[in-house]
Amino acid sequence: xxxxxxxxxxxxxxxxxxxxxxxxxxxxxxxxxxxxxxxxxxxxxxxxxxxxxxxxxxxxxxxxxxxxxxxxxxxxxxxxxxxxxxxxxxxxxxxxxxxxxxxxxxxxxxxxxxxxxxxxxxxxxxxxxxxxxxxxxxxxxxxxxxxxxxxxxxxxxxxxxxxxxxxxxxxxxxxxxxxxxxxxx
Numbered sequence: 001x002x003x004x005x006x007x008x009x010x011x012x013x014x015x016x017x018x019x020x021x022x023x024x025x026x027x028x029x030x031x032x033x034x035x036x037x038x039x040x041x042x043x044x045x046x047x048x049x050x051x052x053x054x055x056x057x058x059x060x061x062x063x064x065x066x067x068x069x070x071x072x073x074x075x076x077x078x079x080x081x082x083x084x085x086x087x088x089x090x091x092x093x094x095x096x097x098x099x100x101x102x103x104x105x106x107x108x109x110x111x112x113x114x115x116x117x118x119x120x121x122x123x124x125x126x127x128x129x130x131x132x133x134x135x136x137x138x139x140x141x142x143x144x145x146x147x148x149x150x151x152x153x154x155x156x157x158x159x160x161x162x163x164x165x166x167x168x169x170x171x172x173x174x175x176x177x178x179x180x181x182x183x184x185x
Contacts (some may be wrong), residue, residue: 002027005142006062006108010034012049013166014117016149016158018144019057022112029108030054033064033098035071036091037171044149049141049165056162064098071172083175084120091172093129100137101108118170119152 005026009015015030022028032050039044043066044180054061074094076089096113103111113130123145136142145151158165169175 003109004029004107004144006031006099006103006111007065008033008111008113008115008117009050009053009061009116010095011046011167012053012162012164014114014146014156015050016054016116016162016164017117017155018112018146019059020144020154020158021054021151022142023059024055025080028057028059029106030059030061031060031064031099031102031111033095033102034171035065035067035094037066038068038173040066040068040124040178042167042171044133045165046167046171052164053163062102064102070094075172079174081174083170084122087127087172087174088170089125092126095134096126096130096133096141099134099135100139100141102141104137108139108144110140112144114146116144117146119147119153121145121147127182 003026005028007028007030009030009032019028032047049111052062075087075090081087115121115126127143130141130143
């Protein structure tokens with residue numbers, strides 16, 4: 001019997017490769033919880049892409065509450081930090097801890113996150129924060145560096161096959177400002 005796994009999903013493209021790698025070993029339920037995403041229209045676009053991935057892999061999808069004020073409150077005072085600076089771990093922690101608490105409430109054996117698929121995401125940091133959420137919640141964290149073994153490349157391939165929206169910034173308005181000159185891939 002497969003263990004039940006609540007998978008925090010940051011976006012559709014990142015979800016593809018993680019689900020593909022884990023679906024044979026785990027009974028996965030997706031959890032789209034990302035109050036950092038701005039503006040709300042972007043949140044909806046990403047949520048739609050995640051729903052398409054969940055349907056493709058035939059996994060259930062839960063949608064966490066979208067309350068951008070929760071994110072803004074958690075990163076208050078860190079708005080001027082550069083991308084990858086002190087603001088990002090606070091955001092990761094918020095999403096991982098919320099996922100861990102949701103997993104506990106719903107009786108999941110473990111939780112994981114797709115956050116480490118992105119080439120600029122520090123897997124060591126994210127996995128450490130996941131383990132801290134594990135300690136706080138009592139629910140096991142499945143650590144992974146999903147970009148390894150060509151994980152990022154595979155996510156791009158699957159995204160193209162599924163014709164998924166691929167965003168050009170991490171999610172918050174601060175990363176949007178930093179990347180406003182980049183072209184969407």
